[in-house]
Amino acid sequence: MTDSSGSSFAQNPPEDALEAALAESVELGLPASIADLSALVRIPSVSWAAFDPAHVEASADAVAELFRSTGAFEAVDVLRASTESGELGQPAVLATRPAKNGKPTVLLYAHHDVQPPGQDADWDSPPYEPTVRGDRLYGRGAADDKAGVVSHLASVRALAAVAGADFDLGLVVFIEGEEEFGSRSFANFLETNRDRLAADVIVVADSDNWDTETPSLTISLRGNVTFKLTVSTLAHASHSGMFGGAVPDAMLATIRLLSTFHDADGSVAVAGLTSRPITAPEYTEETLRAEAGLLDGVQPIGTGSILSRLWAGPSITVTGIDAPTVANASNTLSPSVSVRVSARIAPGQEASDALAALEAHIRSHAPFGAHVEISDVDTGNPFLVDTSGWAVSAAKDAMRDAWGAEPVEAGVGGSIPFIADLVRVFPEAQILVTGVEDPHTRAHSPNESLHLGVFKRAIGAEALLLLRLNSRE
């Protein structure tokens, strides 16, 4: 290939020729990336305490081997840190190469652990058997977040293919092993490995995209407050025919109490949980119905624009209940009932303030003087990304060029609480929250899947960002 002056592009390739070569490398590497992702999906790396930790270890080893095989890293290690309560956390992978010639260092984050699969019967193909149907790859972790892991891997491979293995950009790859179990050793991991993790830009590939054709850069995340709520009314169970009608059973008290969390239209009715005013892109009720799978005739809840409810308002969900099962139901007054309450909180509110508001509401609304106990509290602060830095514009440019579509600055209703830890430990670093999910991914649910077109475009955008940062003055 020569230009009009006869000089070879290969000796001094202009930027656009390098970028075209990069896009081709991403395209050619896609089958290998899908194969690597499929191999990771086959490892059931559920990080929850009740699941076999050997699978998470195997998964960490497999991820480390993949990054080692790129030849782009000076060191690739599987490391653990202890949790706040002193137990050893799940294994993470840390791979590093120092920057040269004054170039920046980029930290690439994803996690290799997954949520439990739920009931196999709810899956159309087995959760740990990666299966392509149409343009999607199905399996637990196929998107969240093993595709994030492999998008980093594929981006590094593409960069090394066109810039040479000796490229100047500094890289830190941090693949966590317990994101789905509350990132319990994350803060200690950051402190222990602070020097190796230090970077100018941090890419957190664990979020989603506007749709399969339009990329998003996530700029706001809700926080969360979850806890176990136990409601008790009786010292022991009694025959419902003996005392029913004169004493309240715990189920009645629990139902009455939980019903006070929402107004008649489904808006959250807990005083002190705040909302944040936002201007959001257009998103119709029709799209909400299709993406959430809302049944015919069932109405959405809450007020205001739909995205303001999802991105910038609170929500409260009861996600589990300990009570006699229907099969075991006897004519008994239940003395106590426990539920798991999961609240999402708007950017702008501290998780501790939201917890205090929920606790005050529960204590003042407990019916019939029922005893209430709150335990097993877990909180994560919401987060707003500072979008004023150069890395945000560079990331949006790379997305626009790789996807051929204008990126959306998006909020998400979910939470990534550890981002607050990253900002605390590395206040100078610029944070980019990207991802490989789309509205039909069903992360955490049966039939989780990755859109393979999104996968390719997400790799293309990240590889392009890395290539441009590698030549940044």
Ligand SMILES: [Zn+2]
């Ligand atoms: Zn995730």
